[in-house]
Amino acid sequence: MRMGSAESVGMNTARLDRLGPAVQSYVDRGIYTGVSTIVARRGVIVQEGQYGFRDKEAGLPMTEDTIFRLYSMTKPIVCTALMTLFEEGRFRLIDPVKRYVPSFAAVKVLQADGTLANPQRPVALRDLMAHTSGLSYHFFDDTPVGRTYVDAKLLDPQAPLAAAIDDLARYPLAFEPGTRWHYSMGIDVAARVIEVISGQTLADFLRERLFEPLGMVDTAFDVPVSKRDRLAAMYGRPDILDPAQTFKAAFAQWLGGANERIDVARTYPVDAPATFQRGGHGLFGTARDYFRFAQMLANGGAFEGARILGRKTLALMHTNHLPLTLLPLKIGDLPLPGYGFGLGSRVALDVAQTGAPGSVGEFGWSGAAKTHYWVDPIEQVVAVFMTQSMSSFDLPELDLRALAYGAIFE
Numbered sequence: 001m002r003m004g005s006a007e008s009v010g011m012n013t014a015r016l017d018r019l020g021p022a023v024q025s026y027v028d029r030g031i032y033t034g035v036s037t038i039v040a041r042r043g044v045i046v047q048e049g050q051y052g053f054r055d056k057e058a059g060l061p062m063t064e065d066t067i068f069r070l071y072s073m074t075k076p077i078v079c080t081a082l083m084t085l086f087e088e089g090r091f092r093l094i095d096p097v098k099r100y101v102p103s104f105a106a107v108k109v110l111q112a113d114g115t116l117a118n119p120q121r122p123v124a125l126r127d128l129m130a131h132t133s134g135l136s137y138h139f140f141d142d143t144p145v146g147r148t149y150v151d152a153k154l155l156d157p158q159a160p161l162a163a164a165i166d167d168l169a170r171y172p173l174a175f176e177p178g179t180r181w182h183y184s185m186g187i188d189v190a191a192r193v194i195e196v197i198s199g200q201t202l203a204d205f206l207r208e209r210l211f212e213p214l215g216m217v218d219t220a221f222d223v224p225v226s227k228r229d230r231l232a233a234m235y236g237r238p239d240i241l242d243p244a245q246t247f248k249a250a251f252a253q254w255l256g257g258a259n260e261r262i263d264v265a266r267t268y269p270v271d272a273p274a275t276f277q278r279g280g281h282g283l284f285g286t287a288r289d290y291f292r293f294a295q296m297l298a299n300g301g302a303f304e305g306a307r308i309l310g311r312k313t314l315a316l317m318h319t320n321h322l323p324l325t326l327l328p329l330k331i332g333d334l335p336l337p338g339y340g341f342g343l344g345s346r347v348a349l350d351v352a353q354t355g356a357p358g359s360v361g362e363f364g365w366s367g368a369a370k371t372h373y374w375v376d377p378i379e380q381v382v383a384v385f386m387t388q389s390m391s392s393f394d395l396p397e398l399d400l401r402a403l404a405y406g407a408i409f410e
Contacts (some may be wrong), residue, residue, distance in 0.1 A: 001288070001291070001292065001295075002043060002044050002045065002352075003044070003045045003046075003048075003273065004044040004045070004046060004088065004289060005046070006046045006047075006407060009041040009042040009046060010041065010042075010043050010381075010408060010409060010410035011026060011041055011046055011407040011408055011409065012407045012408075012409050013407075014404075015406055015407035016039070016046060016047055016403070016404070016407040018403050018406075018407075019037070019039065019047055019049070019280045019403040019404065020047075020049050020051070021401050022050075022234065023037055023049065023051050023396070023398045023399075023400075023407065024051050026142075026394070026396055027051050027052035030259065031259070031389070031392075031394055032235075032370070032387045032389050032392075032396075033052055033053050033056045033233070033235050033386060033387070033388070033389075034051060034052035034053045034054050034056070034061070034062035034064055034066070034232065035049075035050070035051045035052060035056075035062065035385065035386065035387045035396075036049070036050050036051075036064065036066055036068075036286075036287040036384075036385075036386040036387070037049050037051075037384065037385050037400065038287050038288070038291045038383065038384040038387070039381070039382075039383045039400075040212060040291065040295065040381070040383070041379070041380055041381050041382075041408070042278055042380045043066075043295060043298070043299065043380070047404075048064065050062040050064060050066070053370055054066045054230070054231075054232040054233065054388075055232065055233040056233070056261075057090065057200050057233070057261065058233075059205070060229070062079070062232075063230070064072040064286070064287070064288060065218070065230055065286055065288070065398065066230055066232050066286060066287070067218055067223055067227060067232065067284050067285065068169070068228045068231075068232050068283055068284065068285065068286070068369070068371055068386045068388055069232075069234070069264070069268050069283075069284055069292075069367075069369055069371075069388065069389075070219075070282075070284065070286070070290070070367050070371055071268075071281045071367030071368040071369050071371065072280060072281055072365060072368060073142070073283075073290065073365060073366065073367040073371045073372075073373065074187075074278065074279065074281050074282055074283040074365045074367075075187045075279065075280055075344050075345075075365060076293075076297075076344045076364075076365050076373075077210060077219075077293060078190060078191050078194070078206070078279040078280075078281065078344070079187060079190065079204065079285060079317065079343050079344025079345075080210065080297070080308065080309065080344070081082060081206055081209050081210055082124075082125075082129070082190050082191075082194050082318060083313055083343070084209050084308065084309060085194065085197050085198065086313065087309060087310060087313055088212050090197050090272040091125060091193070091197060092125070092128040093124065093176070093343075094124050094125070094126065095124060095125050096122035096123065096124060096125075097122065097123045097124065097125060097127075097128065097189060097193070098122055098123075100125075100191065100192075100193045100197065101165060101166070101169070101192055101193065101196065102289075103144050103165070103166040103169035103170075103181070104122075104123060104257065106169065107119065107123065107172070107173060108172045108173070108365055109134060109173045109175065109176055110143070110144065110145055110170060110172040110173065110174060113118045114144075116169050117173055119134070119173060119177055120176050120177075121133060121176075121177055121178065122177070123173070123177045123185060124178075125130060125190065125193065126321065126343065127177050127178060128186035128187060128189050128190040129186065129187060129190055129192075129342075129343040129344050130181075130186075130321045130342070130343060131181055131182060131183055131184050131186055131340055131341060132177060132178050132179075132180065132181055132182075132322070132326070133173070133177055133184060133186040133189070134173030134174055134175050134176060134182075134184075134195075135168070135173065135178050135182075135184035135185050135186050135189070136149065136174045136182060136183075136184050136185070137149065137183060137184055137185060138150050138152065139240055139245055139246045139247045139250070139333060140156060140182075140183075140246075140247055141173070141246055141247075141248065142332070142333075143174035143182075144174075145171060145172060145173070145174040145378050146174070146330070147246075148171055149168075149171060149185075149243075150243035150244075151243070152164070152167060152171070152318075153167040153168070153277070154167070154168055154185055154188055155241060155243055155267070155381060157266075157267065157268070157269050157272050157275060157276040158272065158275050158276075159272075159275060159277065160275050160277075161188070161191060161192055161202060161275075161277050161279075162192060162195065163193065164188070164278075165188065165192040168185060168188070168189065169287055172255055179325065179326075181322055181326045181327075181329055181330075181341060182295075182327060183331050183367055185280055187280045187282075187344065188278050188279040188280045189279070190225050190279050191277070191278060191279025191280075192279070194279075196344070199278060202221075202278075202279070203220065203221050203273060203277050209218070209308070209309060210293065211289075213292075213306035213308060214289075214292045214293060214296060214306055215287065215292055215302055215304065216289040216290075216292055216293060216305075216306070217289070218230075218284070218285055218286045218289050219239055219285035219286070219289045219290075219293075220273065220278070220283065220284060220285075220294055221273045221276055221277050221278075221282050221283060221284070222269075222270055222271060222272065222273035222284070223270040223271075223284050225270075227367075230386075231270065231284070232388040233261060233388065234259065234261070234262050234263070234264050234369065234388045234389075234390060235258055235259060235262075235388060235389055235390070236258075236260070236262060236369070236370075236389040236390030236391055236392055237250050237252065237253040237254055237255050237258050237259070237262075237357055237390050237391040237392075238250070238258075238262065238390070238391075239262060239264050239266075239267055239390060240368045240390060240391050241264070241267035241268065241281070241368075242257070242267060247331075247332040248332065248333075249364045250390075250391035251334075251391075251393060253391070254391060254392065254393045259389075260292050260323075262390060264390070266280070268282070270284070274388075276323055281367075281368070285382045285384075287386045290371075290384050290386070291384050292304075292371075294373050294375055294382045294384060296308055296366075297318075297363075297375050297378060298316060298375045298376075298377060298381075300314060301313070301314050304379040308333075309314065311391045316342075316343070317342050317343040317344065317345070318342045318343075318345060318361065318363040318375075318377075319342055319346055319347065320340030320341065320342060320347050320349055321337065321340070321341060321342055321343065322340050327339075327340060327349075329341060329346065333393045334393075337350075337353040337354065337355070338350040338351065338352065338353030338354035338355070339354065342363060344365070345363040345364055345365045346361055346363060346364065346365060347361065347362070347363045348361060348362040348363070350393060355398060356397075356398045356401040356402055356405075357401055357402060357405035357406070358374075358376060358401060358405065359377070359378035359379055360378075361374055361376075361378060362374055362375065362376040362377070362378070366397070368389050368390060368391060369387070369388045369389060370385075370387045370388070370389040370390075370392040370394075370396075371385065371386050371387070372385040372386075372396075372397045372400075373385070374386070376399070379405070379408060381405070381408075383400060383401075383404055385400055386399055
């Protein structure tokens with residue numbers, strides 16, 4: 001990783017220095033206990049900051065090597081890993097999932113009258129990554145299917161991925177594949193496809209294809225005992241992975257000011273790597289590790305001599321795969337204006353509608369504990385924001401974007 005001055009990459013130091021106080025204000029107001037940020041342009045880190053505490057009660061400050069639960073920022077990593085197999089000709093995006101996961105051959109679609117029917121077309125691998133598969137999450141109640149997942153093995157970290165995905169196939173789809181965008185467990189299924197095609201466990205595949213080549217030394221599905229003092233404590237609302245929690249309840253709790261230290265060890269264990277391997281969540285990592293991954297994406301698939309993917313494959317991943325009839329995106333009842341969706345990440349289509357500066361084609365994603373990253377291929381900007389605040393509906397990423405782009409002068 002290269003550190004340098006803002007001016008060396010066409011940015012203004014005085015303007016970029018506004019970012020620190022803005023992030024610190026979230027800590028001072030008690031919104032977040034601790035935050036870590038990285039901003040880079042043209043491959044040069046121009047801002048890296050740690051604010052507040054990784055564990056307030058223990059008096060442990062936020063540090064550059066603090067380890068975070070990535071939650072759904074696991075998804076872009078898993079999709080990138082799957083696409084390394086795509087480049088080897090091991091699958092096609094239009095292939096039916098049932099070719100690789102036979103239990104999906106029997107999947108049905110829930111009809112409006114409560115009956116079940118065969119899908120009009122099979123769920124394709126592309127549907128899994130683009131969230132058009134018909135799958136859901138247990139915390140969504142906008143279809144009857146979501147709340148039936150409360151006993152799904154995917155929510156049990158002691159259930160191996162293979163068993164969890166075969167179990168998921170017994171639930172009906174909430175809608176016909178390809179007819180709706182709905183955030184879902186689809187990328188967990190994609191993770192199982194990786195295992196089937198490669199013959200490796202997901203953890204081994206990610207380590208060999210991504211983590212070791214990129215030097216992501218602290219990213220894994222567990223936290224070794226020697227590193228656990230670096231793990232950030234969790235704060236915020238009740239655990240979104242708890243089968244009893246819903247998206248609407250989490251939003252109401254946030255509106256009501258709920259913000260406590262919480263224990264997520266049961267649903268996000270540090271010590272169950274043999275079974276707790278998922279595609280939609282599960283990874284732990286540092287801001288610096290995630291930056292290395294994101295900068296690889298910004299570089300067109302390579303980082304510090306390691307080639308992960310080809311440039312055109314990444315362009316395919318970070319192109320909108322949704323017809324305009326499926327926009328705007330909504331997670332629960334909350335819209336994501338200005339964005340389409342690629343293979344694992346949202347993609348900016350209309351900068352004005354996003355509500356912050358950026359470029360058409362900018363992409364990225366977030367996690368349930370308020371981790372966030374974005375990559376702007378046009379301006380060659382990469383940014384990472386890490387905290388541990390469960391179900392936070394604050395939008396510090398918009399402030400970060402305004403401050404980072406406001407510092408660009410060439």
